[in-house]
Structures are given as C-alpha cells and as structure tokens.
Amino acid sequence: MTTTKIQSASTVSPAPTGTGSRGTKVLGGFALVFLVIAVVYGLFISPPDAQLGNTIRIIYMHVPTVMAAYLAFIITAVSSGMYLWKRTEFWDLLGSSAAEIGVLFFAVTIVDGALWGKVTWGVFWRWEPRLTTSAVLLIMYIGYLAVRAIPADPRTRATRCAIIGIVAIVNVPIVHKAVDWWRGLHQGKTVLGTIDPEMGGTQLFAMYSSLIAGLLVCVWLLIHRFRAGFLAERASDLGLDQALEERRLESSPATGEDA
Amino acid sequence: MSQSGGVLSDAVLVARKDLLLERRAKIGIGQVLPFAILVLLLFAFALDPDRGILKLATPGLFWVTVLFSAVLTLQRSFALEAEDGILEALRLSGMSPAGIYLGKVTALTIELLLLEAVLVLGVAVLYDTKFLGIPLLFAIALLATLGIAGAGAVYGALAARLRSRETLLPLLLLPLLAPVLIAATRGCEVSLEREAMSGWSWAALLGIFALVYLTLGSFLFRPLLEDA
Amino acid sequence: MSAIVHLRSAVALIGRFPALAGVNLDVHAGEILLLRGPNGAGKTTLLGVCAGLIGLSTGEAVVLGEDLTTNRRAVRRRVGLLGHDSFLYQDLSVVENLDFWSRAAAATVADGRAALDRLGVASRLFELPVHSLSAGQRRRVSFAAMICRRPELWLLDEPHAGLDSAGRDLVDGLMSEAATSGATVLFASHELDRAEHVAHRSVTISGGVILDETPPSTETRADS
Numbered sequence: 001m002t003t004t005k006i007q008s009a010s011t012v013s014p015a016p017t018g019t020g021s022r023g024t025k026v027l028g029g030f031a032l033v034f035l036v037i038a039v040v041y042g043l044f045i046s047p048p049d050a051q052l053g054n055t056i057r058i059i060y061m062h063v064p065t066v067m068a069a070y071l072a073f074i075i076t077a078v079s080s081g082m083y084l085w086k087r088t089e090f091w092d093l094l095g096s097s098a099a100e101i102g103v104l105f106f107a108v109t110i111v112d113g114a115l116w117g118k119v120t121w122g123v124f125w126r127w128e129p130r131l132t133t134s135a136v137l138l139i140m141y142i143g144y145l146a147v148r149a150i151p152a153d154p155r156t157r158a159t160r161c162a163i164i165g166i167v168a169i170v171n172v173p174i175v176h177k178a179v180d181w182w183r184g185l186h187q188g189k190t191v192l193g194t195i196d197p198e199m200g201g202t203q204l205f206a207m208y209s210s211l212i213a214g215l216l217v218c219v220w221l222l223i224h225r226f227r228a229g230f231l232a233e234r235a236s237d238l239g240l241d242q243a244l245e246e247r248r249l250e251s252s253p254a255t256g257e258d259a
Numbered sequence: 260m261s262q263s264g265g266v267l268s269d270a271v272l273v274a275r276k277d278l279l280l281e282r283r284a285k286i287g288i289g290q291v292l293p294f295a296i297l298v299l300l301l302f303a304f305a306l307d308p309d310r311g312i313l314k315l316a317t318p319g320l321f322w323v324t325v326l327f328s329a330v331l332t333l334q335r336s337f338a339l340e341a342e343d344g345i346l347e348a349l350r351l352s353g354m355s356p357a358g359i360y361l362g363k364v365t366a367l368t369i370e371l372l373l374l375e376a377v378l379v380l381g382v383a384v385l386y387d388t389k390f391l392g393i394p395l396l397f398a399i400a401l402l403a404t405l406g407i408a409g410a411g412a413v414y415g416a417l418a419a420r421l422r423s424r425e426t427l428l429p430l431l432l433l434p435l436l437a438p439v440l441i442a443a444t445r446g447c448e449v450s451l452e453r454e455a456m457s458g459w460s461w462a463a464l465l466g467i468f469a470l471v472y473l474t475l476g477s478f479l480f481r482p483l484l485e486d487a
Numbered sequence: 488m489s490a491i492v493h494l495r496s497a498v499a500l501i502g503r504f505p506a507l508a509g510v511n512l513d514v515h516a517g518e519i520l521l522l523r524g525p526n527g528a529g530k531t532t533l534l535g536v537c538a539g540l541i542g543l544s545t546g547e548a549v550v551l552g553e554d555l556t557t558n559r560r561a562v563r564r565r566v567g568l569l570g571h572d573s574f575l576y577q578d579l580s581v582v583e584n585l586d587f588w589s590r591a592a593a594a595t596v597a598d599g600r601a602a603l604d605r606l607g608v609a610s611r612l613f614e615l616p617v618h619s620l621s622a623g624q625r626r627r628v629s630f631a632a633m634i635c636r637r638p639e640l641w642l643l644d645e646p647h648a649g650l651d652s653a654g655r656d657l658v659d660g661l662m663s664e665a666a667t668s669g670a671t672v673l674f675a676s677h678e679l680d681r682a683e684h685v686a687h688r689s690v691t692i693s694g695g696v697i698l699d700e701t702p703p704s705t706e707t708r709a710d711s
Contacts, residue, residue: 178438250694344572
C-alpha cells in the first residue's frame with residue numbers, strides 16, 4: 001500500500017542540535033588548510049605573471065569561485081530533475097541549498113571580476129563575455145531564490161523550484177553561446193575564467209590549491225545549508241501531530257465554539 | 260483510459276479558445292499594442308533622433324519593446340487561467356498538459372507576431388528604417404517569438420497563482436530571454452546590413468532556443484499544472 | 488454493490504493545515520449522499536480529494552475503482568465537480584464556454600447544448616458573455632458544463648447556492664435523475680430542509696473527520 005511521504009514528527013530520530021558532524025569538521029579542516037596554502041602561494045610565493053603581472057593573483061580567486069558556482073548550479077539542476085522524478089524532500093532541500101551557495105559564489109565571482117577589470121582596464125565593468133554571462137545567470141538564480149522565499153505548501157514550492165532549476169541550467173550554454181558571439185566580433189580571447197596552460201610551477205600550484213580550497217568550501221557550506229534546511233522542515237513538521245489533534249477536537253461538542 | 264483527441268487537438272482547442280478570448284476582450288490590441296507604441300515614442304525622446312543614435316539602436320529597441328509587451332501578454336494570458344477555478348477545471352478536463360502548453364504557446368506566438376508586425380510599421384515610420392533581407396527578418400521574428408512564447412508560457416504558468424506575479428514574472432523571464440534578445444537584435448542588424456556576420460547563424464541559435472524550450476515546456480507542464 | 492468512494496483514515500493537508508484529519512467514508516453506487524457540517528469543516532477539501540485534485544498525505548482513497556494514492560489523474564475524467572468557482576471564462580459567451588469545456592472533456596458540442604437546455608438556460612442568454620450573467624444564471628451554466636461530461640460521480644459543493652426556487656427544484660430533479668440512471672452523487676449543503684429531502688443518506692463532517700461514521704460494512708469491500 002502506498003502511504004505517505006510526509007514523515008510524521010513522532011518518527012524523527014532524536015533531533016540534532018546543530019548542523020556540524022565529524023565529517024563536516026574534517027572537511028572544514030581540509031578546506032582551511034588548502035585556503036591557507038592558496039593564500040600563501042597565491043599572494044606571496046608565486047611570482048607575478050609575465051603578461052598579467054600581479055593581477056594574476058585575482059585570478060587565483062576568480063577561477064575557484066566561478067567553478068564552485070557552476071558546481072552548485074549543476075547540483076541544483078540534477079536535484080531538480082531528481083525531485084520531479086522521486087518527489088522526496090532530500091532532493092528539494094539539496095537543490096535549494098545548492099542554489100543559495102551558487103548565488104553566493106557567483107556574486108563573489110562578479111565582484112572579483114570587476115576588481116580585476118578595474119586594475120587591468122581601469123574600469124570596473126567591460127562587456128567581457130564571461131562577466132556578462134555571469135551577471136545574467138546570477139539574476140536568473142536570484143529569481144529562483146525569490147520563488148523559494150514565497151511561503152507555500154512544501155510540495156508546491158518544491159515543484160516550482162525544481163522547474164526553475166531545470167529551465168535555468170538548460171539556459172546556461174545558450175547564454176554562453178549568445179554572449180560569446182555577441183562580443184566575438186569586438187574582442188579577442190578572454191582571460192578571465194580560464195587556466196593558462198603556460199603557467200609556471202608555483203603559479204600552477206597556487207591555482208590548483210585555491211581551486212581545491214574553493215570546491216571544499218563550497219561542499220562544506222552546502223552540507224551545512226542542507227542540514228539547516230532539514231532542521232527547519234522538521235521544526236515545521238513538529239506542529240503536525242498537534243494540528244491533527246486540534247483539528248479533530250474542533251468537532252467535539254465540548255469545545256462548544258463555532259468552527 | 261483513452262485521452263480525448265491527443266496532444267494536437269487539445270492544443271488546437273486551447274489556442275482557438277485563447278484567440279477567441281482576445282477577440283472578445285481585446286486586451287492585446289486595446290492595451291498592449293498602444294503600450295508598445297508608447298515605448299517606441301519614449302525611446303525616441305530618450306535618444307535624440309537627430310544624432311542618429313535612434314537609428315543605430317533600432318533593432319535593439321524593437322526587441323526590448325517586444326520583450327516588455329510579451330511580459331504583459333503573458334501576465335494576461337495566464338491570469339485568465341488562474342481565475343474562477345479554471346486551473347482546477349483544466350486539470351479535471353483530462354486534456355493533456357502538453358496540449359494545453361502548446362495551445363497557449365501557439366496563441367501567444369500568433370498574438371505577438373501580429374504585435375510585431377504593427378511595431379515594424381511603427382519603427383519604419385517613426386524611426387525611418389529601411390528593411391533589407393526580408394526572408395531573414397521573417398525567420399528571425401518567427402523563431403524569436405516562438406522562443407519567447409515557449410519559455411514565457413512555462414514561467415507565466417508558474418507565476419500565475421502567486422500573489423507577487425506582476426513583479427516575479429519579469430524577474431524570472433527576462434534573464435532567461437537575454438540570449439533571444441541578443442540573437443534577435445544581432446540578426447536584425449545583419450538584415451539591415453550593419454553586421455558582417457551571417458545572420459542565419461543567429462537564426463539558428465534562436466531556432467535551437469525555441470526547440471529546447473518547447474520540448475522542455477511540454478514535459479514540465481504536467482508538474483506545473485499539478486503541483487505548482 | 489461496490490463502493491464508489493472509499494476513504495479510510497484519509498488525511499489531507501492544505502499547506503500545513505490538516506483540512507481532513509482522518510476521514511472514513513463509503514459512498515455506494517447510485518446513492519445520493521449529503522455532506523453536512525459547519526464552515527471550515529473540510530467539505531470542500533473532501534470533494535476535492537474525491538475529484539483527484541487534492542492528494543492525501545496519509546490514508547487510503549479509492550474512487551470509481553481508481554486508487555488515488557497511486558494515480559489521481561485517471562479518475563478526473565469520470566467525475567463532475569461543481570465548486571464555489573464558476574469554472575467559466577468570464578469574457579467568453581455562454582455557448583463559447585460550453586463548446587470549449589464539452590470538447591475539452593471529449594464530449595461533443597451537441598452535448599453542451601443539450602446540457603444548457605436541460606438546465607433551462609434561455610437561448611437569449613447564449614451569446615452573452617458570462618460576466619454579464621446574474622449569479623443564478625451563471626450557476627446554471629456551470630452546472631451545464633459539469634453534466635455535459637456525463638460524469639459517473641457527481642461532486643457538488645453547495646449546488647443550491649444562488650439559485651431561485653425553480654432552480655433548486657431543477658437541481659434536485661437532476662440529482663435524483665442522475666442517481667436513478669446509475670450515477671452517484673455526493674453533495675455538500677447548508678440548505679438542510681431541502682437537501683435532506685433529496686438525499687438518501689447524510690453524514691456530518693466536522694473538524695476534518697466524519698462524526699457519524701458508517702460502520703466499516705462488510706458488504707462494500709467487493710472492489711478496491
């Protein structure tokens with residue numbers, strides 16, 4: 001017999017008191033170590049680039065944030081598809097948590113991209129293809145979060161978000177292509193958001209350690225956000241048994257009140 | 260259980276109903292179209308016509324106007340379905356969600372194409388634009404409009420039952436349509452002979468966009484109708 | 488004889504509010520069952536569940552032999568729901584609405600006309616837009632749009648509301664006729680004098696549960 005997908009509050013195992021666990025502590029530790037390595041190598045040990053000079057140090061930050069953002073959006077898309085298929089709370093929470101993290105990293109990407117632009121071109125914004133694409137995608141996912149924030153029945157909200165998650169990811173390559181062609185006639189090869197194959201030893205090391213640090217931080221935040229979301233859902237569920245009880249009491253004549 | 264006449268006949272039924280509604284209520288022709296022409300005038304006030312800026316920017320201004328008008332048309336088209344329990348009635352009717360979706364898209368495409376036709380005349384008169392490369396222009400208008408309607412119907416339906424739908428729909432839809440704006444604008448510039456690049460590659464990009472969203476919408480409309 | 492509607496411990500949430508808090512109900516073929524209860528008791532939600540529009544979060548629901556916990560869509564074609572909303576496009580005329588909804592439900596345009604006739608909608612109203620009709624006239628058109636589908640299960644939410652006494656007599660007649668010809672009627676009403684007259688049986692719902700529960704009878708478990 002197919003019965004419920006909603007977990008009743010009484011079956012929830014003892015409530016955790018936080019979002020941390022041994023796993024996340026170890027993960028967080030690794031993230032911290034790689035962050036330190038990335039800072040030390042990226043800012044101090046590695047030499048300035050032959051062409052980019054010291055601005056390459058911004059790229060050590062830029063590439064990991066953009067990669068982490070895309071990773072998060074891919075997780076959102078996969079979770080959205082899985083939600084529409086499986087209809088479980090897990091995929092809904094994973095998708096929405098990843099979308100939040102993605103927006104965060106994308107915002108950072110755009111800020112450090114603009115800083116790089118200020119140093120390199122003397123202006124914060126040029127219609128550089130990668131930055132432009134990022135700006136469009138950022139607003140697209142802000143729309144996702146806006147819908148997420150609208151109070152609704154959990155299944156309704158999850159369905160809306162899943163649909164946006166899928167539509168948005170499909171648009172990513174299309175925006176890329178359109179923006180590339182759009183700027184293609186006016187500008188040469190883009191520098192931001194690519195790893196130069198001619199990077200030297202310590203530069204490459206700084207690049208990869210910051211990349212690992214960025215992805216670890218992303219996953220670490222994602223796990224915590226997911227758990228916070230899960231706890232919030234459990235908190236809302238807590239009232240359910242009681243609400244059912246109260247609802248049934250409405251009918252007993254003892255209360256005597258109008259419904 | 261056999262469904263009534265299948266996706267196609269459901270689509271025809273819904274599209275005819277929507278066009279009939281437009282004929283009865285005349286919101287498109289009486290409100291959206293005057294708004295679109297007003298926007299064309301406002302652009303002329305903002306960008307001095309004597310210095311040629313207006314002429315240079317014509318394709319872009321045209322498509323921005325179309326996008327804004329599309330948002331209004333979509334709001335109207337899906338507000339109708341959200342009133343008076345119509346959504347429940349549609350779910351009860353047993354029509355296929357893909358059919359309903361394709362019907363809405365068809366009606367929207369026809370309405371927007373008519374709007375564009377009038378706007379083109381407006382642009383020709385107000386901005387003194389000369390049109391070359393007519394086949395390309397037609398292809399771009401058709402494919403871009405299909406894409407706008409295809410993606411717009413998904414988000415229009417999603418936003419229809421939300422209290423904040425007026426503000427939410429443009430926020431969701433316009434970033435999604437950014438590639439359509441780019442491709443349609445550039446494609447038109449080619450057909451007005453301002454760009455060297457082949458306009459047909461822009462048309463192809465628009466075609467891919469339309470195809471992707473029509474496919475996606477056909478699949479997503481069932482959960483959209485059921486649960487969103 | 489099999490149960491057309493079979494609900495056991497049915498819980499339905501509207502948002503996080505338990506509108507149905509464990510409903511047990513059997514409605515038999517050919518029966519006219521009156522659903523009584525105060526405002527907010529869960530009548531409308533119960534009708535929505537039977538129509539396959541609202542899902543259960545726990546419990547069993549079998550309507551017209553379809554298990555609603557696994558598939559809510561199959562049953563929709565076979566029920567007719569008359570709700571609080573008109574289910575009509577306000578800007579379309581009476582016949583345009585009927586043509587659309589009858590064809591949407593795989594009935595014919597002629598079925599729609601016949602239904603309008605049956606409900607006593609005067610032909611001078613046919614070309615008028617629905618928004619210009621009076622509440623009672625609109626109710627009749629909604630009713631016509633429902634019966635042109637030839638539903639096996641009628642789900643009526645306040646069918647008498649907004650109608651004059653001739654209209655109410657008409658509705659009562661339609662319900663009895665439907666039951667005689669093999670359909671089943673489940674309706675909610677506050678007009679108890681009239682409703683109890685036409686109903687074969689009545690149950691009271693309050694606080695999301697049926698108060699006078701039908702004892703889980705043995706003879707009705709033939710299907711499911």
